[in-house]
Amino acid sequence: MSKLEKGPNAQESVPSGGARGEEHILPAAPNEEVLDPQTERSPLWKYVNVRLGLEKTGLKPLVLEAMNAPHPRFMNPLDYMGDILLFLFVNQVVTGLLLMTHYNGSALGSPFPAYVSTLAMTHTWWTAFVRDLHFWGANAMVIALAVHMARVFYVGAYKPPREFQWLSGLILLACTIGLALSGYLLPWDQQSYWATQVATAMVKYIPFVGHDLLFFLRGCRYTCASTLTLFFAIHVVLLPLILVLTIGLHVLLVIIHGQVDVEARLPEEYKKKHRFGQVSDFPKGFVPFWPNIVANIALYSAGMALVLVLIAANKAAPLTAQANYVNVPPAVAAYYRPLPVWYFLNFYQILKIAHGSLEDHLLVLGLPLIIVVALVLLPFLDRNPSHRAKDRPIALTVGALFSIGVLYYTYAGWKSEQPAPVITKAILHPSYQKNLLPIFNTQCTPCHTGAASSDLANFQINTYAGIMKGGTLGPAINVKDPAQSHIILLLEGKDPAAPGLTMPLGGTPLNQAQIQTIENWIKDGAPNN
Amino acid sequence: MPETGRRSFVLGVLGAVGTLIALGYAFVAERFMLPPPESASTLQKVGTSQDFQPGDVKLVVYTGDGGFPDGVYMVRVPGSSALAAYDEHCAHLQCPVQWVAGTQTFDCPCHGSVYSIQGTNIAGPAPHPLNYHTVVEQNGEVYVGGIVPWGTPQWQALAVKWGTTGAWVPGAVPGTIRFSSKA
Structure with a gap:
């Protein structure tokens, strides 16, 4: 625990020049001889070292550990999911910045500028392509995040001393869901308007402050032009800012504690001998993070990029009719049936079960509350120190049941919305x-x-x-x-x-x-x- | 001792001033964020008395002071002939409910909530009846005003005036609403 707290503090204490934070991580007297002589000789290192005061502040071991940490030559591809997520986030930032140059985030005036500017993007190939990259990138992020979380859960990477990695990961999860939700509204079409109306309406179930909070979130009783302005600000400023800062902490913690799988495969002898930031003799079959693992990350990212490009070039992001606030004939020509985005189909399907106020409150309020509390408390509730699957029957059973539940209700929700099979010619003797x-x-x-x-x-x-x-x-x-x-x-x-x-x-x-x-x-x- | 006393006094003053400034900003932010009161919404003409015959259920669009259109169902309540106005948004998660003449119900397309012609929730997850709008019938002209949310005394008063309490038992609080067997 004490080691953990030193992690973030080590960086914060930089300006005051104190190296106290590293005392527990570093050997008592840092020995110049054990530092990587190759790194030492590089002119870039010399330049950066002086400018950032790496040696003066004691940050040097952190950088050296990050660069030289030994990794098995062949790792489970699922252990690269965090890196793929980082790449996907960069994709969202780049394409998002481009989209901002074409998007007019206003719902005042008729037709709505937000909708018209989004529609205009679909008119030329390149603008449509960038929007599709952004849209499919967001979907890929949700999938990659789910896989990343499942993997972290399976290998028990939330256990001490990695609790803060799990908690910062939950902040990243919340930000990603928030970004998906706020981004969904921006095109201001029927789909985005009504999905946001339903999603935000759940806020009113929070006791005492729910109704005021919903008003604050929307700026009106029902989703309106102010909602779009606020969501745009949340989408392009607030959440990306929190996300970037939290990614920094998340990655820093990975450097400090290393990956669970890597640790499990390192020989005991090496772990006993190794001091943080020092370059020890590598065990057989192990390679340093730089350049070997970085090269693998680059390869996986390129693969992900290729998949994204192929999808984006072939499948356009959906855009329904312009938002209609009334959406009841005759106020609207074509009635739109509100539907959630695919990864919320599970919750959508579950909500249909309720009958009456009590059951409804239990589902809308109770279910998400239980899930959030369970996720936050997981590293503290699960006191089993083992990382091996066969030693963790309870945790893995609970995790598996939860996953099956999510998948089942997603499927049921999806199935309930499938259009009938197309029959264009009547069948004479049907089955x-x-x-x-x-x-x-x-x-x-x-x-x-x-x-x-x-x-x-x-x-x-x-x-x-x-x-x-x-x-x-x-x-x-x-x-x-x-x-x-x-x-x-x-x-x-x-x-x-x-x-x-x-x-x-x-x-x-x-x-x-x-x-x-x-x-x-x-x-x-x-x-x- | 005097040295320590002075230091803690200065720190105390700093803390108090800092807290005051923070509270001031929080107060300004809270006032700034609050929406204007809905009761201020003006009345709007939506038709004449002849447009709404007994048993009729008609959708009108009410545009409040914010310039934001809201769908309102105008209902001549069977049995009381009062002209009621229901907000179109489902009491569950605010999808637009659809009037279905065949079953004489308002059905929500999202999670399957159903309301009677009295605006009472009779099936599905909806936790309470539909919200109302104020209605003024004057000299044969019909005006609709701002929203009257369920759970307020004004809503109760309108339900009694319109005879739309239906089978729903007034006085129930969210979470304990019960329906008589008639519903």
């Missing part, structure tokens, strides 16, 4: 399993689960028994007169029992071929085939 179930599962089951709490029609459509039983309107299927089946009439919006109602509610109507296919199936006697 219930092959042709109809996919339509029902994607278009109807988000609501028609048969659960009385959320399905007013009390109609379970995703099972054969459920569709045979029907709902509150009676049997859904009329084999004697297929065209007069409630399911067909409702899909066409012509059911006299429910005037003005067209299914799927709030969604895109099914096309004629799809409806005809269902009707043909009823004509066949509605078999379970």
